[in-house]
Each structure stands twice: as C-alpha cells, then as structure tokens.
Amino acid sequence: MIQTSNISKKFGKLIALNQINLQCSSGQCIALIGPNGSGKTTLIKSILGLIVPDSGEILFNGKNISNDWKYRSQIGYMPQIGRYPDNMTIGHLLKMMKDIRKHESIELDLELINSFQLNTMLDKRMSNLSGGTRQKVSAALAFLFNSQVLILDEPTAGLDPLASEILKEKIIKEKQKGKLILITSHVLSELDDLVTQIVYMQDGNLIFHNSIEELKLHTSETKLSKAVAKLMTQAQRNE
Amino acid sequence: MRLVILFLLYFFNLVFSSFSLIASTIYVGQKTPFHSIRQAVIHASPFDTIFVQPGIYFEHDLNIDKPLFVIGINHPIIDGQHIYEVVSIRASQVLFTGFKIQHSGVGTLVDPAGIKIYNVSNVTVSNNILDDNFFGIYTQNGKACIIKNNTIKSYGQAEQEIGNGIHCWKSDSMQIIGNTITGHRDGIYFEFVTNSIIWRNTSIANLRYGLHFMFSNNDTYITNIFKKNGAGVAVMFTKGVTMINNTFEQNWGDAAYGLLLKEISDSFIFNNKFTENTMGIYMEGASRCQMQKNIFKNNGWAIKIQASCMDVTITQNNFFGNTFDVGTNGTLVLNSFNANYWDKYQGYDLNKDNIGDIPYRPISMFSMIIEKNPPAMILFRSIMVSLLDKTEKMIPSLTPENLKDETPLLKPVKL
Amino acid sequence: MNKLIKYVIIDILRNKIVLAYTIILSIISFSVFSLEDNTAKGLLSLLNLILFIVPLVSIIFSTIYCYNSSEFIELLLSQPIQRKQIWLSLFAGLAVSLSLAFLLGVGIPLLCFEPTPTGLMMIIAGCLLSIIFVAIALFASVLTRDKAKGIGFAILLWLYFTLIFDGLILFLLFQFADYPLEKIMIIISGFNPVDLSRIIILLQLDVSALMGYTGAVFKDFFGTNLGFFVALSALVIWVLVPLQLSLYVFKRKDL
Numbered sequence: 001m002i003q004t005s006n007i008s009k010k011f012g013k014l015i016a017l018n019q020i021n022l023q024c025s026s027g028q029c030i031a032l033i034g035p036n037g038s039g040k041t042t043l044i045k046s047i048l049g050l051i052v053p054d055s056g057e058i059l060f061n062g063k064n065i066s067n068d069w070k071y072r073s074q075i076g077y078m079p080q081i082g083r084y085p086d087n088m089t090i091g092h093l094l095k096m097m098k099d100i101r102k103h104e105s106i107e108l109d110l111e112l113i114n115s116f117q118l119n120t121m122l123d124k125r126m127s128n129l130s131g132g133t134r135q136k137v138s139a140a141l142a143f144l145f146n147s148q149v150l151i152l153d154e155p156t157a158g159l160d161p162l163a164s165e166i167l168k169e170k171i172i173k174e175k176q177k178g179k180l181i182l183i184t185s186h187v188l189s190e191l192d193d194l195v196t197q198i199v200y201m202q203d204g205n206l207i208f209h210n211s212i213e214e215l216k217l218h219t220s221e222t223k224l225s226k227a228v229a230k231l232m233t234q235a236q237r238n239e
Numbered sequence: 240m241r242l243v244i245l246f247l248l249y250f251f252n253l254v255f256s257s258f259s260l261i262a263s264t265i266y267v268g269q270k271t272p273f274h275s276i277r278q279a280v281i282h283a284s285p286f287d288t289i290f291v292q293p294g295i296y297f298e299h300d301l302n303i304d305k306p307l308f309v310i311g312i313n314h315p316i317i318d319g320q321h322i323y324e325v326v327s328i329r330a331s332q333v334l335f336t337g338f339k340i341q342h343s344g345v346g347t348l349v350d351p352a353g354i355k356i357y358n359v360s361n362v363t364v365s366n367n368i369l370d371d372n373f374f375g376i377y378t379q380n381g382k383a384c385i386i387k388n389n390t391i392k393s394y395g396q397a398e399q400e401i402g403n404g405i406h407c408w409k410s411d412s413m414q415i416i417g418n419t420i421t422g423h424r425d426g427i428y429f430e431f432v433t434n435s436i437i438w439r440n441t442s443i444a445n446l447r448y449g450l451h452f453m454f455s456n457n458d459t460y461i462t463n464i465f466k467k468n469g470a471g472v473a474v475m476f477t478k479g480v481t482m483i484n485n486t487f488e489q490n491w492g493d494a495a496y497g498l499l500l501k502e503i504s505d506s507f508i509f510n511n512k513f514t515e516n517t518m519g520i521y522m523e524g525a526s527r528c529q530m531q532k533n534i535f536k537n538n539g540w541a542i543k544i545q546a547s548c549m550d551v552t553i554t555q556n557n558f559f560g561n562t563f564d565v566g567t568n569g570t571l572v573l574n575s576f577n578a579n580y581w582d583k584y585q586g587y588d589l590n591k592d593n594i595g596d597i598p599y600r601p602i603s604m605f606s607m608i609i610e611k612n613p614p615a616m617i618l619f620r621s622i623m624v625s626l627l628d629k630t631e632k633m634i635p636s637l638t639p640e641n642l643k644d645e646t647p648l649l650k651p652v653k654l
Numbered sequence: 655m656n657k658l659i660k661y662v663i664i665d666i667l668r669n670k671i672v673l674a675y676t677i678i679l680s681i682i683s684f685s686v687f688s689l690e691d692n693t694a695k696g697l698l699s700l701l702n703l704i705l706f707i708v709p710l711v712s713i714i715f716s717t718i719y720c721y722n723s724s725e726f727i728e729l730l731l732s733q734p735i736q737r738k739q740i741w742l743s744l745f746a747g748l749a750v751s752l753s754l755a756f757l758l759g760v761g762i763p764l765l766c767f768e769p770t771p772t773g774l775m776m777i778i779a780g781c782l783l784s785i786i787f788v789a790i791a792l793f794a795s796v797l798t799r800d801k802a803k804g805i806g807f808a809i810l811l812w813l814y815f816t817l818i819f820d821g822l823i824l825f826l827l828f829q830f831a832d833y834p835l836e837k838i839m840i841i842i843s844g845f846n847p848v849d850l851s852r853i854i855i856l857l858q859l860d861v862s863a864l865m866g867y868t869g870a871v872f873k874d875f876f877g878t879n880l881g882f883f884v885a886l887s888a889l890v891i892w893v894l895v896p897l898q899l900s901l902y903v904f905k906r907k908d909l
Contacts, residue, residue: 011908045908045909048731048732049731050728050731050732050908050909051908051909052906052907052908069734069735069736069737070734071734072732072733072734072735073734075732077732079728079732083724083725083728083729084725084726084729085665085723085725085726085729086722086725087665087668087669088665096661097733099657099661100657100658100730100733100735101733101734491861515861537694539860559692559694560692560694562860582692582694582695608824611831612827612828612831613836614827614835614836614839615824615827616872617823617839617840617843617849617853617872618820618823618824618849619856619860620698620701620705620852620855620856620859620860621705621816621820621848621849621852622702622705622706622816622817622820623817623820623821623824624820625702
C-alpha cells in the first residue's frame with residue numbers, strides 16, 4: 001500500500017534518511033522503532049508529504065505522492081506533539097476538520113471522541129488543554145475519518161493508563177478491519193500485542209524490517225522489548 | 240487726466256447731438272437702396288447713422304473713414320472670407336456696434352484683424368461678436384477709445400498661427416471693459432499703452448497669456464478673470480501697475496504663472512485671487528511692489544520670488560492649501576513678509592493677540608531641493624522628505640535664514 | 655479553499671489586534687478631519703498614515719500571524735489539502751481582513767469627509783498597500799523558521815520601502831543631477847509600491863505643483879488613463895510576485 005524506494009533526506013549535514021526502502025501493505029501493523037533522532041518521524045512526515053525527500057520516491061497505492069495531495073484523504077495522522085491553533089475550541093476544531101473533509105462520503109468514527117469524553121469539553125480552548133487531553137484530541141482526529149491508513153507518532157506518550165488502554169483497544173480493532181497501521185513508539189512493552197511487523201532504524205538507516213515472529217526467532221527472545229534490546233546492542237557492536 | 244477725458248467726451252456728445260439734428264439715417268439691407276455697408280459708408284456724410292439689417296455681408300476693405308454711427312440690428316454678419324481685414328476704422332468719433340465679424344484674413348506681415356482702429360481717437364467698439372478672426376480688435380496709435388462688451392472667440396492651434404484677442408499698440412487712455420476673449424494667442428495684449436483701464440474682462444483658454452503687457456505704464460486692472468490660459472498673465476518692463484480684485488485661475492503648465500511680474504516696479508497688487516495655478520505669482524526683478532490682501536489657494540507655488548527682487552512687501556495675504564507657499568532661488572532676501580495668514584503655520588499664540596509668537600518660515604527645505612534638482616519632485620510627501628523638512632525647520636541650513644514672517648496671523652485676514 | 659479562508663478570517667478576527675487596528679485607524683481618521691479646519695490638512699495626515707502605518711501594521715501583523723499559525727498550517731498539511739490552497743487561503747484571509755480594517759477605519763471617514771477622486775485614490779492605494787505588504791510578509795516569513803529573524807527581516811523590508819529606498823533615490827538624483835532623470839524616475843518608482851501609491855495620490859493632491867517643471871512628465875505619464883492603468887498593474891504585480899515567490903518556497907518547505 002505504501003512503498004518507499006531509496007528515499008534520502010539531509011538536514012544540513014545531518015543525514016536524516018539514507019536510502020530507505022520500505023514496503024507496507026494493508027492489514028499490517030508496523031512498529032517503527034529506533035533511538036532518538038534515528039529518522040522515524042522524518043520518515044513518517046515524508047510519507048505524509050510534510051517533508052519533501054531529497055531523492056527517491058514514495059508510492060501510495062502505486063502512485064507517486066509528490067505533487068499529489070488527494071492520497072492524504074486515506075490517511076489518519078496523529079502527530080507526536082499535537083499543535084493546534086490556540087484560540088480554537090475543541091468543538092471548533094472538530095467542526096472545522098469535518099468541514100474541510102466533508103466532501104468525502106465516509107462514515108465518521110466517533111468512538112474515540114465518546115470514549116475519551118471529549119464531548120463534554122467542546123467549549124474548551126486548545127490553549128488551555130493539558131498535554132494528555134491534547135493527545136486525546138489528536139487521536140480522536142486521526143481515527144475520525146475511518147481512514148485506510150493510520151499513522152501514529154508516539155500515540156501513547158502523555159496519555160494516562162486508562163486512555164492509553166482505550167487507544168490500544170481501538171488500534172487493535174482497526175487492525176482487524178484490515179487497515180494499515182504505522183506506529184512509532186519508545187515504549188516497546190506496549191507494542192507487544194499490537195504489532196505484526198517491526199522496522200528498526202538507526203542514524204537514518206533502515207537496519208531491520210521483519211515480522212515479529214521472525215524477530216523473536218532471530219533473537220531467541222519471547223518478549224518484544226528484550227528482542228529489540230538485543231537487536232540494538234547487536235547493531236551497536238556492528239558499528 | 241481721466242477727468243479731462245470724461246469732460247471731453249461729454250463735450251463731444253453735446254456737439255454730436257446737435258449735429259444729429261441735421262444728420263440723416265441710412266439703412267443697409269436686402270430691400271434697401273444699399274446692399275453693402277461699404278457703399279453706404281461712401282455715400283454717408285459725417286455723423287450720419289447707418290443701420291445694418293440682419294443678413295450676411297461679404298465686405299472687403301470696409302473702411303470707415305468718417306465719423307459715423309454704424310449700428311447692426313440683430314448682429315448682421317460681416318464676413319472677411321479669410322482674405323480681408325474685415326472692418327478698418329480710420330476716423331475718430333466712430334461708433335461701431337452690434338455686429339458679428341467673422342473670418343478675417345490671416346497674415347503675419349499686415350496683421351489683419353476683425354476690427355482695426357488706425358491712429359484715431361474716441362472710437363467706441365461695443366457689443367460685437369468676433370468669431371474666427373486672426374486678430375480680434377486691434378488698435379494702433381489709438382487714444383481714448385472704448386472697447387466694450389465684445390465677445391471675441393477664435394480657434395487657434397499654435398501660437399504663431401493666431402493673433403491676439405484685443406491688441407493695443409502705442410495707445411493712451413483706453414478703456415477695455417467687459418469683453419470675453421477665448422482661443423487667441425494673448426487674450427489682451429498691451430504694448431506702449433498708458434493711462435488705461437482694463438475692467439471686468441474675462442480671458443479664458445488663450446494659447447499664450449490671458450493678459451500680456453510690456454512697457455505700459457500707469458495702467459489699472461480691475462475685476463478681470465484670467466483662467467486656463469497657456470501661461471497665465473505676464474506683466475513685463477512696466478511701472479505703476481495697479482491690479483485689484485482680479486481672479487487668476489488654473490493656469491497650468493511648465494512655465495505657467497497666475498501672474499508673471501518681470502521687471503515691474505512701483506506697483507500695487509491688492510485683493511486678487513490666485514487659485515490652482517502652477518505658480519500663483521512669479522517675480523523676477525520686481526521692485527517696490529506692494530502685495531496686500533490677496534488670496535493664494537491650492538497653487539503649486541503660491542509665490543516664487545527670485546533673488547533679483549527687492550523691496551517687495553507682502554502683507555496681510557491669505558495662504559491656503561498651496562503645495563509650497565514660497566519658493567526662491569537664492570539666499571539673498573531683500574523683501575519683507577509680514578502679517579500674512581499661512582495655513583501651514585504650526586506656532587502658538589500665548590498672549591492671544593492673534594499674532595503667532597514664533598516666526599513662520601514659508602520656504603520648506605524640499606522646495607529648495609526641487610529648485611536645484613527638479614526631478615526630486617517625485618519624492619514629494621514621502622516620509623523621508625517630511626523628516627528632512629522637520630529637521631530643517633529646527634536647524635535651518637539650506638533655506639534663507641531671514642525669509643520669514645515675524646508676525647504670522649492665526650486667523651485668515653477677513654476680506 | 656473558501657472554507658479555509660473562512661476559518662483564517664474567523665481566526666484573525668478572534669484575535670483582537672485587527673479589531674484594535676480598525677478602531678485606532680478610524681479614531682485617527684475621524685479626528686484628523688474634525689480637528690483640522692480644512693480637509694486638505696486632514697488628507698495630508700491620512701497620506702502619512704497610509705504610507706507609513708498601514709504598511710507597517712500589515713507587514714508586522716502578517717508576519718507574526720504566519721509564525722503563530724504554524725500549528726494550524728501543520729494540522730492542515732496532514733489533511734488532504736493542497737499546500738497551495740493552504741498558503742493562498744492564509745494570504746487571502748490576511749489580505750481580506752487587513753484591507754477590510756483599512757476600509758472601515760480609513761475608507762469610511764474618507765468617503766464621509768472627502769468624497770472626491772482624491773479620497774477614492776487614497777482608498778484604492780491604502781487597500782493595495784495593505785495587500786502588498788501581506789504578500790511581502792508571507793515572503794519574509796516563509797524564508798526563515800526563526801520567528802525573531804523573520805519579524806526582523808519584515809521590519810527591515812518595511813524600512814527599506816518607506817525610507818531607505820527614497821534616500822537612495824535622492825542620493826542618485828544628486829549624483830546624476832546633470833542627466834535628464836525624469837523618465838528613469840518613473841521606471842524606478844515602479845520598484846517601490848509605497849512610492850508608486852504616493853505618486854498616484856500626489857497627482858490628485860498636488861496637481862497644480864505637478865503641472866510645472868518635471869512634474870509635468872510624471873503627470874503626462876501617470877495622469878493619463880494608460881499611465882494610471884500601468885501604475886495599478888505595477889501595484890498588482892507587487893502583490894503577485896512576492897506571493898508567487900513565497901508560494902514557490904512554501905511548496906518545497908519541510909515542516
């Protein structure tokens with residue numbers, strides 16, 4: 001569904017992405033992991049078109065995304081840090097987003113709005129929200145349009161355990177509907193029962209992309225977190 | 240002098256009226272013995288009256304060479320067919336009134352005119368309509384002639400292709416009253432004309448000057464209107480000019496003045512109105528002139544006074560909305576500005592005597608800059624120029640230090 | 655697109671600065687007309703307002719707004735919306751609200767006290783200047799990520815257009831005083847929207863002075879229908895060029 005071939009991106013001297021090839025298909029739930037500054041967010045933003053790669057191309061459903069924008073109607077995106085216009089209320093924001101994407105004849109998915117109880121605070125201004133509530137809003141927006149692809153950048157960071165659990169349930173539910181889900185996260189233990197594939201990145205390089213079973217086999221660990229930790233030390237030793 | 244003229248006129252009148260008892264009346268028209276005015280004039284005796292009935296008369300060399308009263312009924316047309324001078328008056332005491340004179344010949348050697356007065360006195364030309372003539376009414380060596388209530392119109396395209404509306408040369412004691420002149424080279428032109436009065440004329444849209452005179456001393460100009468003429472009004476090499484209550488309006492152009500005073504002395508300019516001229520008054524070599532109670536409104540430069548002027552007194556005038564109040568070309572100032580009202584004055588009046596407590600400097604720095612560098616006009620009213628002007632007001636450097644009104648008025652002079 | 659413009663405008667109106675700007679403009683305009691005894695002086699004060707304050711407020715406000723709405727832009731960018739649309743909506747929203755503020759604050763008093771061609775010309779010029787400086791602000795803010803740098807750059811541009819440019823012209827005029835510069839000046843004035851607007855207004859305000867000397871050259875050019883049309887087109891180009899440039903950069907910008 002999403003295919004990147006040889007994409008590279010430099011920020012000044014820093015190489016953020018180096019010849020990344022990645023293949024994602026629907027029904028997969030891919031965890032994008034790696035140390036800080038390994039290029040995870042850059043990769044995601046490239047897929048979203050927020051960042052324009054220096055070279056290489058990204059195909060969405062077989063179509064090159066450069067100079068295209070319609071494909072984003074099939075993506076729900078939850079940013080790492082949700083930043084919203086300060087003097088908008090949650091209600092306004094939701095209304096505006098619905099308004100902007102109205103032409104898409106899809107059924108709205110209000111489940112998260114309800115379960116996060118965002119309905120009760122529609123009048124609150126975005127500037128007055130706590131980080132957690134903001135994340136809830138981001139999550140709700142990402143799932144709102146029933147998109148075929150969900151890109152979640154550190155979805156559970158800042159969420160309380162209850163909300164985090166609700167979100168995980170939701171992700172699993174959507175995965176079962178056959179959607180493609182891309183998650184980046186630091187908290188590996190959370191991903192255990194979610195993901196089907198692991199992509200490991202370091203210093204802009206894609207080190208490893210495999211199904212979770214293979215990974216566990218490869219590292220002969222049963223826990224994902226341990227398997228990844230082993231992987232990371234291996235990678236460091238190789239340097 | 241003028242009294243003497245009036246008395247003489249009165250006396251002549253008495254003499255004429257006694258003559259008229261024996262003088263006869265001649266009619267000119269289709270159904271009368273005389274079909275042309277020229278024949279009638281030849282047959283007439285002095286002091287006869289010739290009535291001309293309506294119609295069109297193609298006359299040539301119409302010489303009125305004896306004292307006659309020639310009166311047109313309902314403006315009969317005398318047509319010069321673009322060849323001849325239409326009417327030539329070569330006798331004193333002629334009255335010529337009520338005609339429409341058109342299509343005089345054209346020529347620069349003989350200066351053909353609609354009506355020309357040759358070397359005579361006490362001629363009255365009144366209530367005529369002059370249309371499309373080379374010169375309108377031309378007087379040479381005239382004395383005590385009256386040119387009154389004529390409408391003079393022409394359609395000149397270039398200065399050299401057209402003569403003046405009312406042209407007087409070497410004349411004396413003339414009265415030019417209530418005429419309307421348009422489309423000629425100069426509306427009214429005086430050269431060597433003395434002791435004359437120009438009163439209530441309207442001179443609009445002439446190619447060069449609305450009024451133009453040179454070497455014409457001791458003349459008086461009252462309540463005339465000069466508007467939209469190519470270069471306004473020019474007054475040169477003359478002394479003893481009195482100008483009262485005239486209007487100078489919309490004389491626009493690169494060398495256009497409401498009033499140009501060049502080498503003028505001992506003159507009095509009172510209660511005139513200068514509106515929307517590129518330059519209200521431009522003075523060069525003027526001396527001993529008084530300017531009082533005039534209004535300068537919305538002119539480019541209200542007064543441009545060159546450094547060659549001296550002893551010009553400018554007092555009790557009102558200045559409103561002029562782009563520049565005063566312009567000059569040097570730092571030498573031998574003239575005085577006193578007790579004028581300047582709308583740009585920003586001073587104060589603590590003792591409430593209606594006189595500003597700090598002097599007003601009517602010359603802005605920028606007007607000096609433009610004087611030196613005309614294209615700088617493109618920067619006018621820009622922020623930078625305003626800043627420069629403000630600084631100059633505080634520390635004068637470019638502008639003449641002693642060109643100032645020490646007693647500026649806070650309220651306009653009541654006129 | 656229209657929806658986005660609507661949201662931008664709502665957002666701008668919600669922050670009170672534009673409202674305050676409108677009110678201050680109208681207070682100034684009404685007071686210059688009612689305090690001065692003749693409207694000509696009021697017009698001159700307004701001219702300074704149009705040439706000085708309007709560009710300043712337009713460029714600073716728009717630059718700050720651009721930086722402050724980076725979140726909004728980011729949010730929209732992840733939605734199925736063209737970048738071009740987002741940017742143009744931002745421009746349109748700013749242009750509409752700032753020229754609306756100008757129309758309400760200065761346009762209405764001008765129409766009340768000075769319903770003449772001069773007044774009309776000042777309204778046109780003020781509106782165009784508002785819009786031009788919005789476009790320039792967009793360009794300034796898209797060039798750098800750093801808000802402080804961006805605002806500094808915007809102020810520098812404003813200073814250049816209102817002051818430095820004229821200073822350079824004056825310098826050139828005196829350096830090359832021996833050459834006929836009138837026609838060249840007309841072309842050069844096209845390089846500064848503030849000068850261009852000023853000259854268009856000047857032709858109404860100081861027509862008597864402009865009829866003389868070199869003024870006539872300016873009058874002969876800008877005073878004709880063709881010249882006026884050319885000047886207006888130049889002003890429109892001053893909107894389009896910075897806007898296009900900023901759009902070009904924005905389309906390729908990483909966010």
